[in-house]
Amino acid sequence: MNETREPCAPRGAADFCLSCVLTCALVAAAVAGSFVYLGIDFGTLFSVGAGADMARFAASFFPPDLEPDFLRKTAYGALQTFAVAMIGTLLAAAAGLLLALPAAGRHGAAAERLSRFLLNLLRSVPELVWATLMVLAAGLGPFAGVLALALHTTGVLGRLFAEAIENAPPQPEQSLLETGSGGVPAFLYGTLPLVWAQSVAYGLYRLEMNIRMAAVLGFVGAGGLGQMLYFHLSIFQQAQAATVLIAMFVLVLAVDALSDRLRAWMGHS
Amino acid sequence: MSASTQALSPPHRDPDTRARLGWTLVALVLLWPLLVLAEFRPWALFDAGNLRVMGSFLGGFLPPATSTEFLGYLLDATLETMAIATAGIALALLLAVPLSILSTRALAVSKIGPGPGRLGDRMARAAGRALLTFLRAIPEIVWALMFVRVLGLGPAAGVLALAITYGGMLGKVYTEILESIDTRPARAILEAGGGRFAALAYGLLPNAAQELTSYTVYRWECAVRASVIMGFVGAGGLGQLMDQSMKMLNGGEAATILFVFLVLVLFADSLSATLRRALA
Amino acid sequence: MGFELESAGLTHGNGFRALQRVSLRVGRGERVAVIGPSGAGKTSLIRLLGTALRPTEGRLDVLGANPWRLSAGALRRLRARIGTIHQSPPIPPRLRVVTAIHAGRLGRWPAWKGLLSLLYPVDVAGAHAALARFDLADRLFERCDRLSGGQLQRVGIARVLYQQPDLILADEPVSALDPALADAALGELVAESARSGASLFASLHAVDLALKWFPRIIGLRGGEVVFDLPTARLTDSMLHELYAAEGAMLPVQARDAAAGATTDPEADAKVIRLDTSRGR
């Protein structure tokens, strides 16, 4: 009945993916090349004393400094770090979502190019550079940190959101567009429920990164745990550094748990 | 069925309303102290003095530095940075892939039912997740200082530190990606007696491969930017160069380095697009 | 006018020719069923009419306009007047039923109303009424992935009725429903078309239901219209011929084996029994 169909022939050999093999070989070559270029020798890592040496380093962090005064300072630092990271991430998530829609090719090719370039630009400037610029723009202090994180993170989240949107199955949104719905409502009803969980996960994950990134922002006066860690590690106050590390760890764990809880609540087993 | 009585008096109120309203309120109430702590003052941006300072600084970005000596440094740094990023990501994958396969719920056959071995499975999963968290919760610099003791100053310690923290991050994100797509195909394979790898390869990867790849490429790009941390232990690179020029407020050099960063990001982006197309 | 196709054809991206030389004219308020073997092109035809695919040859007119000549805004308004019931309802699993129903009217609502309804359902009563017609009123606030196959399909139908379109396209709307419910659901669709004057164009596998509810039947095979007749003039042999090709292609030895081993004396009786009088 369908003359156009080609007769079936088990053409398995033709399906062997040549370009896949080539890509794999290329990647492997790049990796090998990198190790050779850097001249890395991990041999000593497995030498006799290595383990003991590293263990001694790790042991120097114990016991952590648990004096009430220092704990209070750490707690305040942790709160401030969290606040900076949270506000920065929230701003970035909002801006990122707005830019992700055109970047996923929803408003024409020109808008796609433009928003993609904008996202790339925001992202290619490291947090640290944004921080320097923002200190000049807004003065020394946590707000500069917020802005720096927000600007860089917008680029990151915008890209991740855009790709999640592109990867989502198109049928639900397509079917809404076919009923004449506008682009934005169709996105909200058709695609958002599909990418929501992943996007929130990316956002929370970025929040966690930003908490750690505050370490780098510490020295522009953004304060918080980052500056404390930098300070105490620099002057070999391992006990204090350990307390700060524990505080960071707790923050990361909390965000992790929040992420898990939220995703479970949004219906993913 | 009881529906007929309900049919007469339709529920005109959404049962979820109260919870939604409540959570929104809680979120708003919590947001306030955060804004205070972060000293959120957008108007400071439009302060004339600040604008002038920033304007003159940005003015310093032009013209970009193009002296041959600097460009030589830059080329070296770029090559080294790319090599460090590639090596670091390669090692990170060695950590991330097994750990994420271990801790993905959608691949746990004991979740179905739940069936036998769920205690062991759950503990393995929890251990996997805890390990991932631990690896990435300790900042790169701490790992780097630890490896310096064994490997000495130089790129080796930096690469290892990068591999460990990035392994933790990649592992976590891989897990989340694998759990956020449609997991029914994987479940069907587990229900037909297939193993963990089979369910991964036939049920999840066809849908997730693109996203996994693009995330990995993105991480590579992050590793390029993270070379500032590698600089701490003598594995220089672009980040260290950037750090210096920014500290010295040397706009011309910063502009040139930023341009290199942008080129690398564009390269990563097109690489990711190519790979995604190949996997479509 | 409902729609008009003039020697239209559709070639898929991979070069597969799913429809060819299709000429059809369906008037306002008319009810037409399309039947045909699997892979005949029924879904392709309906997607063509729903302006989801663009004909690669020939001319298409829907509700008095050539959709592919319209401006973006006008096309959108046209689409709001076409309601498509999909073979498997394209509803995100996590959406609640009430939201899924509301999505039907996004084409008519201003954007703000659509957004608001996502937070707080604006028209609970309307959604409730639409669901009640399919015996699902009590599932108003359930999540769609907690519904059974038949329930989800009914949500898909209710959504299109809630849309109040001028042209209803239904792609196997009752394939997941039991006979009684299938009959009742088709009855609802027919009643809606009669009440609102909307044209109804449905593809159906259940020939008896097509014969019962539709005054005009179109037979499709291999992408071509085989017949297009008032129900009364359809003969048994036409139906046999429509479905014949594929029966003949099933390997014969397997059937024999079954017949030999089975305990059911009727298994090797004539396999295809179609009787235009059944169900009437």
Next chain:
Amino acid sequence: MGFELESAGLTHGNGFRALQRVSLRVGRGERVAVIGPSGAGKTSLIRLLGTALRPTEGRLDVLGANPWRLSAGALRRLRARIGTIHQSPPIPPRLRVVTAIHAGRLGRWPAWKGLLSLLYPVDVAGAHAALARFDLADRLFERCDRLSGGQLQRVGIARVLYQQPDLILADEPVSALDPALADAALGELVAESARSGASLFASLHAVDLALKWFPRIIGLRGGEVVFDLPTARLTDSMLHELYAAEGAMLPVQARDAAAGATTDPEADAKVIRLDTSRGR
């Protein structure tokens, strides 16, 4: 033995009681059909038997073992012996047909073979033979998202036959197929069961097909077994009763409107017409 249920019950996560007091015994090689209105619990029952869900009450025995008492390895081997045809095939859209078919045997293949087959299909001939039984041999290397609804459903059936299970569970296996093909596909399933001695347990909406191909019929409603009889002893009134409740619940005014406005004199005839003799 095929399987045995003793006063089994299933309560879903949200507290909905989908099955209660179900006692059934199906012997080796036996062929049983389960029918019932939408939402009756057919899919839930099949998922219970496929060891995808764990009964919340009562006892379950599949292929001579209580799956929930087995060790992980034994459960996996048991599952490899159960083949489930899902209501909508859980196949990732990007997979090729040949790979989707191979996925059926992942439970038997060692892991390396499964992984290898992803790169290079190891058993093209086997997959081809399975597809040929459903008139799809020419789609062997097509991507699954380029198939029509009925074609995809047939791929789902072929996959299970390729699995060569000892117990075939089929959840509305032919809902997307036209009558002729549906009949032929059921014939294939029955033949396979006869050839290999596998038990066949299928839920069906098409009552006539159930009556034609299955010697024993189970009626399910509201999660309970209403009848469990040899086909010959099933009466018309039993079927009427099985589907009656829901017909009665369709709101009456809508039907009246339809009846009033329609031009089809049969629209207000008795809606539910079931005739055990039809299709026989």
Next chain:
Amino acid sequence: QVLRVSAIPDEAPTELQRKFKPLGEYLEKETGLEVVFTPVSDYAAVVEGLAAKKIDLAWLGGFTFVQARLRTHGEALPIVQRVEDEVFTSKFIVPADSPVKSLSELKGKTFAFGSPSSTSGHLMPRFFLLEDGIDPDKDFTRIAFSGAHDATVAFVASGRAEAGVLSASVLDKLLEKGDANAGRVRVIATTPPYYDYNWTVRPGLDAALREKIADAFLKLDPSDPVHKELMTLQRASKYVPTTSANYDAIERAARSAGLIK
């Protein structure tokens, strides 16, 4: 056989590398070993390297040396230092147009130190500020660590910090070079002198080699044009032997400033 050398990053790492090049060649000639210099941007990395015996010779600040000494249980040995290092000072700077005239007016301002582990950029200024009754943690609204001395100048010159402190010798060098930023700051105070930088060898380094290295430094003579160039880069007029005991005062200062616990 290699001699592994590193230096604390009190200046930009590339700058350090440039400065070290002739010295490295000279040491190669004198010791007969291959000299490998690794620039780092973290003070702690140098100390860890010394303690783990991954570095043989390092250019350390006074405070860094004290830390290295503690970390190696007194086994890291300082061998030589420049004469200038015996009477080192730090200078407090403000933007040229700032009205501030004395240290006590700095209360309530934002302030930039160099690196937390820098002697002249953090430890000693902090110690002298405390002696003057100014607690940096309480009396400044915000402290920033610029990371390096020349960065501190840039911080203050651009107005990112309202005041800062750095090593006197770096400031002099910048002024000599005619650095634009250095022209935009004004010195308001100078600390009393203290011992600072030295060259330290790792614990357990062969005593003969240690002597050879020390001799190489002490042999440097400004009247020799080759040596002169090398010493200008190092900003040294003459090298003198030094001992661990010279740094006891710094350790006391660090303890009283709460930087060593």
